[in-house]
Amino acid sequence: MASPSQITILATTISKSTAILNEYFLSNNLPMPSFDISGPPQILVPFHDKQVAAAYAEVLRATMELHHLILGPTAMLMNTSAMDSVSLQFIYAYDMANAFPINEEATFEQISEKCGLNVIDTRRVLGYAMTNHIFKEIRPGVVAHTAASKLLASDxxxxxxxxxxxxxxxxxxxxxxxxxxxxxxxxxxxxxxxxxxxxxxxxxxxxxxxxxxxxxxxxxxxxxxTSRNELSYLFESYDWSSLESATIVDVGGGYGPISIGLASNFPALNFIVQDLAGAIADGPAYVPAEILDRISFMAYDMLTPQAVRNIDVIFFRAVFHNWTDHYCVKILRNQIPALKKGSRLLIVEPLLVESGELPWHEERRLR
Incomplete structure (x- = not known):
């Protein structure tokens, strides 16, 4: 008996892993993935549930691998296209997602008139986007929203x-x-x-x-x-409670999603979120009222000496991968004046590992 082909092995993997995910969604009363506007905006699987997390990773890996195998190397290379970004750039620039209400429909001509883009290019742009399930043509010449275009209109x-x-x-x-x-x-x-x-x-x-x-x-x-990524690993991988009532300076923290998450889970901690003035301007508006007294915002350029003194904890998350070694050293040296005996420096950075050590979708995202 002939050995099963790679494509049938992948198909079996997809079937088995999808069944695990389907059971997870059903048993936890979660909405099924869908392109419809009623579909969930994000598919989250618990990383601590090893079976479900592995099934999720396997579905993503095997479907992409099967897709590439069935295309073959010639078509795979020739299908590489910048058009995904181009069509999305048109949709963004002309605010096409807001051309008509989410629960309604519109013709290409109506969208063209609303957005100020000629109807020929409107058809071209939306027609391509529909191949990525952004909008859909529900009948000839009539467009409706999908889950993805709904997000562009509402988020x-x-x-x-x-x-x-x-x-x-x-x-x-x-x-x-x-x-x-x-x-x-x-x-x-x-x-x-x-x-x-x-x-x-x-x-x-x-x-x-x-x-x-x-x-x-x-x-x-x-x-x-940041807010759409699973952050429980961050809360669980370090003993934040051991810091007691420390003040943590979150350098490069933007609107403060990490500080907000930590403050919500560890009620004794206090936070100062630092970033460039434009990056923190709207930060306070995102802080829930119940923790507002424990989070403050401060304009700070990390390429200059730290302005706060006697800091308990200086925290950097996803900062240094954006800088060359020379600037990383400079940023760290700029924190020296802020230190006191017992100060802690916490650094959380995405690091590359050897190929194959992470699930395919995680390795691809990091690389």
Whole structure:
């Protein structure tokens, strides 16, 4: 008897793993994944439930692997396209998601008139987006929302994240090879595809600080990214209770989603969230009333000496991966004046591991 082919092995893996996820959703009374506007905005699986987490990872890995196998290497390479970002950039720039109410429908002509984009390009952009389940054509010429387009119409933080991807990162990605060819292993923040693509002599953070609306959008985007990630691992992987009533300075903390989460789980702790002025401007508005007295916000540029003194705990999360070694050392040295006997420095950073040590989707995201 012939051995099963790789595609049938993958199909079996998908079937078995999907059954585990299906049972998890049912037994926990959770909504099933759906492209419909009633579908859940995010699929969260508990990382501490090893079977469910493994099934989730296997479904993502096996479906992508099967997709690539069935395409074959030629089609896989030729199907690589920037059009995903281009169509999303049009949708963002012309605010197409808000062209008609979420529970209603509209013709391409109506969307075109509302958005100010000619009807030919409106059809092209939305037609491509529909292949990614962003909007759907419910009958010829008539468009309705899906779960994804509903989010773009109803979740301003997520929409700002999309804005960062298609307007800030997209330009950077297009010029990254050029930057490496020009600068080699970059040492300065402005020796990047971002600076070339945005025609500036400044690095990312300096450039954003010169444009308040873009700076606010970036802060919103980072808040959206952090708040939608599973944070229980952070709360459980360190003995925060041992800090008792310490004050934690959250450097580069944006609107403070991490501090808010920690304050909600550890009622004795106090927090000072530091970031550039534009990044923290709206921070207090996101703090729940019951912990507002334990979280404050302070404008601070980490490339300058720390302004607070006698700090109990200095906390950096997902900061240093954005800087070269020279600047990482500078940022850390800038904290020295703030230290006292017994001060602690806590650093949480995403680190790459050997290939294959993480689930496929996690390794891909990190890389």
């Amino acid at each position: 301003p933080l997520l929409t700002d994240y999309v804005g960062i991807v298609v307007e800030e990162r997209f330009q950077a990605a297009a010029h990254t090879v050029e930057a490496v060819q020009k600068f080699g292993c970059a040492k300065e923040p402005n020796q990047t595809g971002y600076s070339i693509g945005h025609r500036t002599t400044k690095g990312l953070y300096e450039e954003l600080s010169s444009h308040p609306s873009r700076s606010k959008r970036f802060a919103n985007a980072m808040s959206a990214f």
